[in-house]
Amino acid sequence: MAAPRRKNEPRRRSSPIGWLVLGALAAAPAVFTRSTVESFEFPKATLWITVSLLLAAAAIATEGTRAGSEGPGRWPAAIPARLVRWARSDPTGACVVLFVMSAGASTVTSMNPIVGLHGAPDSFAGLPTAIATASVYFASRAFSSDPRWLPRIAGSAAIASAIAAGYALLQLSGLDPLGWHRTASFGGAVRIFGTLGHPNLLGAYLVAALPLVVWRGLRAGSWASKAGFLAVSAASLAAIVATLSRGAWIAAAASLAAWLLLRRRAAGADSRSARAAEPRRSGASRGAASRTWLAAAIGLLALGAALIPVARSLGPSLPQRLREIGSLASPTTRSRLLIWQAGGRMAKDHPLFGVGLDAFNSAFPRYRTREYWRVEWGGTPTKAHNELVQIAATQGGFGLLAALLVVGFVSRATWRATRARSPLDRDGAVFSGAALVGFATQDLASFTTVSTGTLAAALAGWVAARDGGRANDPAPPPRPIDPAPGAWVAGLLGAGLLFVPFVMSPWRAERAAHDALAAPLWSRERIEGLRTAEAITPWNAGYPARLGNSLLVLARRAEDPEERWGLLSQAYSAYERAIRLEPHRAFERSCIGRALAMQSELRPGLVTMDRAREAFEEARRLDPTNTLVLLQEEDTYLGMGRHEEARASALRIAALDPEYAKPFADLGLIASRAGRYEGAADTLELAVSKDFHGDSASAADAWSNLSGAYVNLGRYEDALHAAERALEVLPEHAAAVKNRETALRALGRPG
Structure with a gap:
C-alpha cells in the first residue's frame, strides 16, 4: 500500500525511465540465451549496458536543455557550485563516482586495457558494467522520493x-526442457543454477532478493497477493537450500540476523509513533497484526512443504555440504584461500590502481602456486571470489577506499532510516538493510x-535518499526539466554511437562464434565463423586464439606439405594477433612454439628450432606452474x-605435478622406443x-604402450590384461587391439 499523498503535494507521474529501470531489474536476472558462447552473464550485462546508455541519453538531454535555458556563460560557471551542493547532499553518490573514477584509472593503467574496457571473457565486468551499475544507483535515488519506488523494486525482485x-526447481525435479553441458555437481548430485548460470550465483541473487519478496508479501493488500509472494519466498528458500552453496546459506543467516537487529531498532521508533498517535492500539491494528502472524505461519508451513522434496532429492549431499561449512580441508575452501593469497600479492605489487579492471584472470598466472594447480587442476580463476580482494587486486588502494566509503555511507543511511518518521521508510529500511547484508x-x-550488483545499487540509492532524515520531511522538489527535442536527439545519438561497439558488435560476434564452436575443431565452418567473429570485434583476443587452435589442428591433419605450411602460417598469425591484444597469454605462446617447430621440419632453412625454443621458454616464463603450457x-x-x-x-612436468599421469606415460613411451622395455614397463605401471x-585418449595410450612393453618382455598375461584395460577406455584403440591379438596368440587362446 502506498503512503498517503501530503496536502498540496503534486500528484506524481510515473516516469518511463523509472519503468525502464524496474523492467530491467525484473528481466535481467531471468534472461539467458543459448545462441551466444556465454549464455547467462553476457545477455544480462549487455541488457544493463543498454539501459545505462538510455539513462545517459536522458541525462545528456536534461543537461543540454538546462544549458540552453541558462546560456553558455551561466551554465558552465554554475557547475562547480552545483557539484559541491550535490556532494554534500549525496555523499554516497560522490563515493560511487569516486569508485567509477577508480575503475577508469585502473583501465587506463591496466596490464590489459582492452579487458578493462570490454570486460574479461565469462566475466563482463569491464568499465561499461561499472558505469551501468552506478547509473542504477543514481536513477534509484532520483525516483526514491516516490513512496511507490521501493515497493516497485521489491516487485521486480x-x-x-x-x-x-521456478526454473531451478524444474532442474531439481529433472523436468528441465533444456539440456546443459556445463553443470556443477557435488557428491554425485547436480547442483541447480536456474537462470543465473551457476549455483553460487543463483543462491547469491535469491538471498539478496528474499527480504524484499517477503516484505512485499507482508504489505500485499489481498490474500491472493500474499499467497503469491509467500509462494515465491518458499520457492526461493527451497532453491537456496538446493544450490548447495555454503556462501548463500551463510549470507541468508547474516541477512536474518541483520533483519532482527534493524527490526529491533525500528521497533523503538514504531512504539514512539504509536504512543504519540494513539494511546491504545485499535482493534483494526490488532487485526492487522493477527493477519501478519497468520501469513507468517502459512509461510512457514509452505516452506516446510517445499523443503521436504528438496531434502529428498539431494540425499546425503545436503548433510555432507553442511559439514563442510568452515572446513579448511574442503578443496573449494582451500582453493579460495589460495586465490585470496594470490590477490593479496597482486594488490601488494600494484598498490595504487591494481593490475587492471577485470584483469584478475590475466594477472593470476604470475601468482599461481603449485599447490593451487594441484587443487584446481587446469583452472585459472576469472575472479578473486572475494569482492574486497578482487577490488584491491584489480583497482588497488584507490578502488578499495572508494568501495569501503560506499559501504560505510550506505550502512549509515540504512541505520538512520530505521528511525525515520515514515513507517514505510522504517519498514523499507529494515528489509532493504537485510537484503544488502545478504x-x-x-x-x-x-x-x-550484474544481477546482484544492480539490485544492491537500486537499494543503496533508495536508502541514501533517506540519509540524515532528509527524506522524512522533504522540501518541495525542484520542477523537473522537460528535455527539448533537440537535446533528446543529441543524447540518443551519443548513446547509439556507444551502443554499436559495446552491445551490438559483441552480440553479433558472440552469435557467429557460437555457431562456429558447434562445428568440429578442425572444420572449415569453425574457422570461417571465428574469422567472422574476430572481424566484428577485433579487440577480443579470444577469437583469434581459438582460430589459431583450429588452424593448428587442421595443419596437423594435412598431408600435403604446401597446405600444411600455409595453415601453420595462418595459425602463427592468429596467435600473434591474440598476443598483441593480450601479451600475458602463455598458452598461445606455447602454441606458436609448436607451429614454428612444425614449420622447421618442413622448411628448416626458413624457420629454425631456436625460434620454437624461444617461444616455449617465454611461455614457461609467463606461466611457470601451468602444466598444460609445459605439456604443449x-x-x-x-x-x-x-x-x-x-x-x-616431461621431467619438468613430473616435478611440478607428481600426481599427473601424462608425463610418466610419455617417459615410459620414450624408454620403450629406445628398447628399454623393463624401464618402460616400470614407468608405465606408475603412470596408469x-x-x-x-x-x-592418453589413458588408453598408456595402457596400450604398457601392453606393448609386456609383449616385448614376454609377459603375455600382463600384456593381455593391459590391452583389455586400454580397450575399456577406448574400444577402437588400434594398437591395443593388435597387442591383445599378439598376447592371445602367444598364450594359445582364441581371439
Whole structure:
C-alpha cells in the first residue's frame, strides 16, 4: 500500500525511465540465451549496458536543455557550485563516482586495457558494467522520493526470483526442457543454477532478493497477493537450500540476523509513533497484526512443504555440504584461500590502481602456486571470489577506499532510516538493510554479478535518499526539466554511437562464434565463423586464439606439405594477433612454439628450432606452474622424435605435478622406443596408477604402450590384461587391439 499523498503535494507521474529501470531489474536476472558462447552473464550485462546508455541519453538531454535555458556563460560557471551542493547532499553518490573514477584509472593503467574496457571473457565486468551499475544507483535515488519506488523494486525482485527459482526447481525435479553441458555437481548430485548460470550465483541473487519478496508479501493488500509472494519466498528458500552453496546459506543467516537487529531498532521508533498517535492500539491494528502472524505461519508451513522434496532429492549431499561449512580441508575452501593469497600479492605489487579492471584472470598466472594447480587442476580463476580482494587486486588502494566509503555511507543511511518518521521508510529500511547484508556477505566468498550488483545499487540509492532524515520531511522538489527535442536527439545519438561497439558488435560476434564452436575443431565452418567473429570485434583476443587452435589442428591433419605450411602460417598469425591484444597469454605462446617447430621440419632453412625454443621458454616464463603450457612443449618434441628434449620437458612436468599421469606415460613411451622395455614397463605401471584428469585418449595410450612393453618382455598375461584395460577406455584403440591379438596368440587362446 502506498503512503498517503501530503496536502498540496503534486500528484506524481510515473516516469518511463523509472519503468525502464524496474523492467530491467525484473528481466535481467531471468534472461539467458543459448545462441551466444556465454549464455547467462553476457545477455544480462549487455541488457544493463543498454539501459545505462538510455539513462545517459536522458541525462545528456536534461543537461543540454538546462544549458540552453541558462546560456553558455551561466551554465558552465554554475557547475562547480552545483557539484559541491550535490556532494554534500549525496555523499554516497560522490563515493560511487569516486569508485567509477577508480575503475577508469585502473583501465587506463591496466596490464590489459582492452579487458578493462570490454570486460574479461565469462566475466563482463569491464568499465561499461561499472558505469551501468552506478547509473542504477543514481536513477534509484532520483525516483526514491516516490513512496511507490521501493515497493516497485521489491516487485521486480519478486518477478525475477519467481522465474529464477521456478526454473531451478524444474532442474531439481529433472523436468528441465533444456539440456546443459556445463553443470556443477557435488557428491554425485547436480547442483541447480536456474537462470543465473551457476549455483553460487543463483543462491547469491535469491538471498539478496528474499527480504524484499517477503516484505512485499507482508504489505500485499489481498490474500491472493500474499499467497503469491509467500509462494515465491518458499520457492526461493527451497532453491537456496538446493544450490548447495555454503556462501548463500551463510549470507541468508547474516541477512536474518541483520533483519532482527534493524527490526529491533525500528521497533523503538514504531512504539514512539504509536504512543504519540494513539494511546491504545485499535482493534483494526490488532487485526492487522493477527493477519501478519497468520501469513507468517502459512509461510512457514509452505516452506516446510517445499523443503521436504528438496531434502529428498539431494540425499546425503545436503548433510555432507553442511559439514563442510568452515572446513579448511574442503578443496573449494582451500582453493579460495589460495586465490585470496594470490590477490593479496597482486594488490601488494600494484598498490595504487591494481593490475587492471577485470584483469584478475590475466594477472593470476604470475601468482599461481603449485599447490593451487594441484587443487584446481587446469583452472585459472576469472575472479578473486572475494569482492574486497578482487577490488584491491584489480583497482588497488584507490578502488578499495572508494568501495569501503560506499559501504560505510550506505550502512549509515540504512541505520538512520530505521528511525525515520515514515513507517514505510522504517519498514523499507529494515528489509532493504537485510537484503544488502545478504548481498555483502555472499560477496565475501564470491563476487558481484550484474544481477546482484544492480539490485544492491537500486537499494543503496533508495536508502541514501533517506540519509540524515532528509527524506522524512522533504522540501518541495525542484520542477523537473522537460528535455527539448533537440537535446533528446543529441543524447540518443551519443548513446547509439556507444551502443554499436559495446552491445551490438559483441552480440553479433558472440552469435557467429557460437555457431562456429558447434562445428568440429578442425572444420572449415569453425574457422570461417571465428574469422567472422574476430572481424566484428577485433579487440577480443579470444577469437583469434581459438582460430589459431583450429588452424593448428587442421595443419596437423594435412598431408600435403604446401597446405600444411600455409595453415601453420595462418595459425602463427592468429596467435600473434591474440598476443598483441593480450601479451600475458602463455598458452598461445606455447602454441606458436609448436607451429614454428612444425614449420622447421618442413622448411628448416626458413624457420629454425631456436625460434620454437624461444617461444616455449617465454611461455614457461609467463606461466611457470601451468602444466598444460609445459605439456604443449613436451608433446611437440615427442611428436618430432626429439626424445632427449621431450624427456627433459616431461621431467619438468613430473616435478611440478607428481600426481599427473601424462608425463610418466610419455617417459615410459620414450624408454620403450629406445628398447628399454623393463624401464618402460616400470614407468608405465606408475603412470596408469596416477591421474589423467579425464584425458581418456592418453589413458588408453598408456595402457596400450604398457601392453606393448609386456609383449616385448614376454609377459603375455600382463600384456593381455593391459590391452583389455586400454580397450575399456577406448574400444577402437588400434594398437591395443593388435597387442591383445599378439598376447592371445602367444598364450594359445582364441581371439
